[in-house]
Amino acid sequence: MIIQKSTNPRISTFDPDNFSFGNTFIDHMVICEYENGKWGDVKVMPYGGLPFSPAMMGVNYGQACFEGMKAYKDPNGDVFLFRPEKNFERINKSAKRLAMPEVTEEMFLDGLKALVDIDRAWIPQGEGMSLYIRPLIFATEEALKARISNKYMFAIVATPAKSYYTEPVSVLISDFYSRSANGGVGSAKAAGNYAASFYPTQLAIEQGYEQIIWTDDATHEYFEESGTMNVFVRINDTIYTPPTSEKILDGVTRDSFIQLAKKRGIEVKVEPIPVKTVIEAQKNGTLKEVWGVGTAVVTSVFQALGYKGEKLMLPSLPAEESFALALQKDLVNIQTNHAEDPFGWRVLVEKKIMETA
Amino acid sequence: MIIQKSTNPRISTFDPDNFSFGNTFIDHMVICEYENGKWGDVKVMPYGGLPFSPAMMGVNYGQACFEGMKAYKDPNGDVFLFRPEKNFERINKSAKRLAMPEVTEEMFLDGLKALVDIDRAWIPQGEGMSLYIRPLIFATEEALKARISNKYMFAIVATPAKSYYTEPVSVLISDFYSRSANGGVGSAKAAGNYAASFYPTQLAIEQGYEQIIWTDDATHEYFEESGTMNVFVRINDTIYTPPTSEKILDGVTRDSFIQLAKKRGIEVKVEPIPVKTVIEAQKNGTLKEVWGVGTAVVTSVFQALGYKGEKLMLPSLPAEESFALALQKDLVNIQTNHAEDPFGWRVLVEKKIMETA
Ligand SMILES: Cc1ncc(COP(=O)(O)O)c(C=O)c1O
Ligand SMILES: Cc1ncc(COP(=O)(O)O)c(C=O)c1O
Numbered sequence: 001m002i003i004q005k006s007t008n009p010r011i012s013t014f015d016p017d018n019f020s021f022g023n024t025f026i027d028h029m030v031i032c033e034y035e036n037g038k039w040g041d042v043k044v045m046p047y048g049g050l051p052f053s054p055a056m057m058g059v060n061y062g063q064a065c066f067e068g069m070k071a072y073k074d075p076n077g078d079v080f081l082f083r084p085e086k087n088f089e090r091i092n093k094s095a096k097r098l099a100m101p102e103v104t105e106e107m108f109l110d111g112l113k114a115l116v117d118i119d120r121a122w123i124p125q126g127e128g129m130s131l132y133i134r135p136l137i138f139a140t141e142e143a144l145k146a147r148i149s150n151k152y153m154f155a156i157v158a159t160p161a162k163s164y165y166t167e168p169v170s171v172l173i174s175d176f177y178s179r180s181a182n183g184g185v186g187s188a189k190a191a192g193n194y195a196a197s198f199y200p201t202q203l204a205i206e207q208g209y210e211q212i213i214w215t216d217d218a219t220h221e222y223f224e225e226s227g228t229m230n231v232f233v234r235i236n237d238t239i240y241t242p243p244t245s246e247k248i249l250d251g252v253t254r255d256s257f258i259q260l261a262k263k264r265g266i267e268v269k270v271e272p273i274p275v276k277t278v279i280e281a282q283k284n285g286t287l288k289e290v291w292g293v294g295t296a297v298v299t300s301v302f303q304a305l306g307y308k309g310e311k312l313m314l315p316s317l318p319a320e321e322s323f324a325l326a327l328q329k330d331l332v333n334i335q336t337n338h339a340e341d342p343f344g345w346r347v348l349v350e351k352k353i354m355e356t357a
Numbered sequence: 358m359i360i361q362k363s364t365n366p367r368i369s370t371f372d373p374d375n376f377s378f379g380n381t382f383i384d385h386m387v388i389c390e391y392e393n394g395k396w397g398d399v400k401v402m403p404y405g406g407l408p409f410s411p412a413m414m415g416v417n418y419g420q421a422c423f424e425g426m427k428a429y430k431d432p433n434g435d436v437f438l439f440r441p442e443k444n445f446e447r448i449n450k451s452a453k454r455l456a457m458p459e460v461t462e463e464m465f466l467d468g469l470k471a472l473v474d475i476d477r478a479w480i481p482q483g484e485g486m487s488l489y490i491r492p493l494i495f496a497t498e499e500a501l502k503a504r505i506s507n508k509y510m511f512a513i514v515a516t517p518a519k520s521y522y523t524e525p526v527s528v529l530i531s532d533f534y535s536r537s538a539n540g541g542v543g544s545a546k547a548a549g550n551y552a553a554s555f556y557p558t559q560l561a562i563e564q565g566y567e568q569i570i571w572t573d574d575a576t577h578e579y580f581e582e583s584g585t586m587n588v589f590v591r592i593n594d595t596i597y598t599p600p601t602s603e604k605i606l607d608g609v610t611r612d613s614f615i616q617l618a619k620k621r622g623i624e625v626k627v628e629p630i631p632v633k634t635v636i637e638a639q640k641n642g643t644l645k646e647v648w649g650v651g652t653a654v655v656t657s658v659f660q661a662l663g664y665k666g667e668k669l670m671l672p673s674l675p676a677e678e679s680f681a682l683a684l685q686k687d688l689v690n691i692q693t694n695h696a697e698d699p700f701g702w703r704v705l706v707e708k709k710i711m712e713t714a
Contacts, residue, residue: 021502022500022501022502023499023500025410025412025499029410029411031411047410048408048410049408049409049410050408050409050410050411051405051406051407051408051409052406052407052408052409053382053386053404053405053406053407053514054386054388054407054493054495054510054512054514055382055491055514058415058416059415059416059421059493059495059548060421060423060491060493060548060551061548061551061552061555062419062421062547062548062549062550062551062552062553063551063552063555064416064417064419064552066417068501096556097556098552098553098555098556099552099555099556099559132501134412134417134501136411136416136417138411138416139552142380142382143379143380144379144425144489144491144514144515144516145378145379146551146554146585147555148555148559153411155411157410157411157412157501158501159501174540176540177540177541178538178539178540178541179538179541180538180541181535181536181537181538181539181541181574182535182538182574182575183531183533183534183535183557183574184534184535184536184537184538184541184553184574185549185552185553190419190549190552190553191416191417191418191419191548191549191552192419192542192547192548192549192550192552192553193419193549194417194418194419194420194503195418195419195420195421195455195456195496195542195547195548195549196419196455196541196542196547196549197503198418198420198455198456198504198505199453199454199455199456200540202456202505217538217539217540217541217574217575218539218574218575228503
């Protein structure tokens with residue numbers, strides 16, 4: 001690994017109480033280039049622009065995939081990653097589906113730790129605060145031909161993140177738009193999946209909703225995901241989530257919620273969720289909660305479901321009766337080193353670079 | 358329009374008899390940047406890299422779409438575009454579906470003409486030669502948040518293109534992978550659609566096929582497209598092509614073929630093509646031709662269809678009996694100014710820049 005420290009760090013200008021999530025970049029980034037069939041050296045270097053032509057295949061053909069993960073700082077100042085090996089596995093699954101070279105553990109996990117280590121001062125401390133980390137792979141060859149690229153860049157960039165607390169939102173159950181096809185790339189974190197969702201989401205927002213519950217494209221009769229989150233439904237005291245498939249992203253938060261629910265003795269059924277079942281449960285009062293889960297906000301609680309022109313309200317449970325909030329708390333406590341970690345999910349980021357540099 | 362001529366042109370090194378299509382770039386490119394809700398100046402400038410960070414939304418979320426079109430040089434050295442207004446309409450249709458700002462006629466058509474004009478020396482002359490032109494729009498904002506970008510770049514880059522002559526190919530009728538979902542982005546020239554097709558195409562190549570005939574993702578019972586081309590099927594003396602829809606790209610070549618076929622008095626049916634009908638026609642000898650059409654190669658004739666483990670051969674018609682080749686010839690003659698243009702498809706690129714510069 002090559003480490004080139006910034007000679008012009010911006011950390012002194014960073015105000016952890018006042019910054020814009022997503023647009024504020026830490027001082028460094030990781031890059032690694034692929035050419036002639038192999039990856040080169042992993043480099044930690046100052047964050048910034050690199051020369052790319054508009055003929056770059058990554059923007060022409062969308063041959064690009066990414067991950068989203070977080071680092072948390074505990075009250076002692078120790079920094080932890082959460083299940084990073086899951087993101088490592090998933091980026092390679094995405095890469096495979098997009099005909100891109102897989103990355104190595106050294107590039108992904110060691111690169112991640114080096115970056116978080118060197119820029120640990122950028123990680124805000126306190127409830128809900130974290131560093132949001134974005135590993136990605138994209139095609140860099142300049143070529144105007146729709147074929148597999150011969151050159152790639154693996155990069156890791158990161159931005160400080162604020163409290164994940166969000167107000168309950170209203171979501172629209174899609175009966176026209178969809179995010180994935182049978183035999184498509186829905187289970188990959190493919191760049192193009194996100195752009196495809198912007199316009200339908202915009203239309204939902206214009207109708208007074210915050211997100212879309214994606215349904216299967218052929219019939220729109222089954223729940224798939226919600227926005228960029230996996231979805232859970234609670235009917236009476238059982239929680240349901242659709243099985244992952246080639247159309248549904250295998251979320252790390254989803255998997256963690258399933259394990260945490262089982263640990264609490266909550267019945268979890270991983271099975272297809274018919275829209276009809278949810279609507280009926282809403283009408284007969286057995287529908288208790290519907291929520292989305294993902295790294296960015298952990299849990300987004302839904303207050304209403306839009307369906308065929310109707311806005312169906314969900315009960316507003318007191319916090320102590322909510323499974324969604326209980327599981328969120330269990331997860332956050334593990335992530336931030338406020339609770340035991342019986343699953344071995346936390347990974348300490350050791351202090352190495354600052355001392356040896 | 359701002360014109361900044363290259364002070365270091367590479368045209369003297371260009372050998373029209375020996376160059377690599379897609380990797381050889383003409384001396385200039387067009388760019389135009391979008392910020393604060395509006396497009397800036399259109400610039401013609403030397404082709405090359407621009408500083409983009411790996412946090413660029415275009416590569417993270419695939420918010421990017423493109424066009425593919427050609428300029429042809431006739432024996433007198435006059436240069437023509439082919440139906441450029443169709444590509445202009447289509448890039449804006451793609452942009453809308455991907456929640457991107459539409460481009461203006463000045464940016465697209467005038468930018469195109471200025472670029473082709475300034476670099477007309479790069480257009481190889483002779484049968485099948487042309488300049489392949491790539492207009493594209495991509496999100497340039499640096500932000501780690503899956504939402505609509507606030508900044509974009511419109512660019513036009515181009516590469517000389519060789520003879521479109523291709524050997525007949527074998528194509529595999531897909532019974533698992535698909536390129537578009539109901540309610541998805543199949544009818545947009547969205548960057549992500551292309552990356553999604555690479556892996557399935559690779560698998561088809563490993564089975565001895567060159568391309569995939571995409572079928573509907575829900576049942577795989579209907580033809581959609583072939584590779585990155587629209588598809589035509591001839592049974593007896595009638596030609597069939599699927600209607601365009603939100604899943605099928607509205608190809609300029611497809612539309613031109615339909616009009617040219619009608620002009621020749623060939624019966625054209627624009628209707629869904631069941632895989633079963635094609636297979637039956639192959640078995641009973643009424644299937645005469647299957648071919649793909651698109652700007653890149655105009656026509657790609659198929660010699661065999663792979664279906665459920667069988668390789669079904671197509672007749673090898675003498676050239677004078679082939680509708681595919683007759684229509685291809687009609688089209689190429691119009692494109693290259695070797696025939697009358699009753700449709701008004703050709704657009705002359707006037708000599709302006711070289712003289713005034
Ligand atoms: C489409 C989609 N579904 C679900 C998720 C949740 O996955 P994770 O819990 O790994 O963040 C994400 C990522 O954030 C996503 O992009
Ligand atoms: C998916 C797809 N279908 C069809 C076509 C053919 O369109 P056109 O004839 O406008 O080149 C293209 C573009 O080349 C394409 O990318």
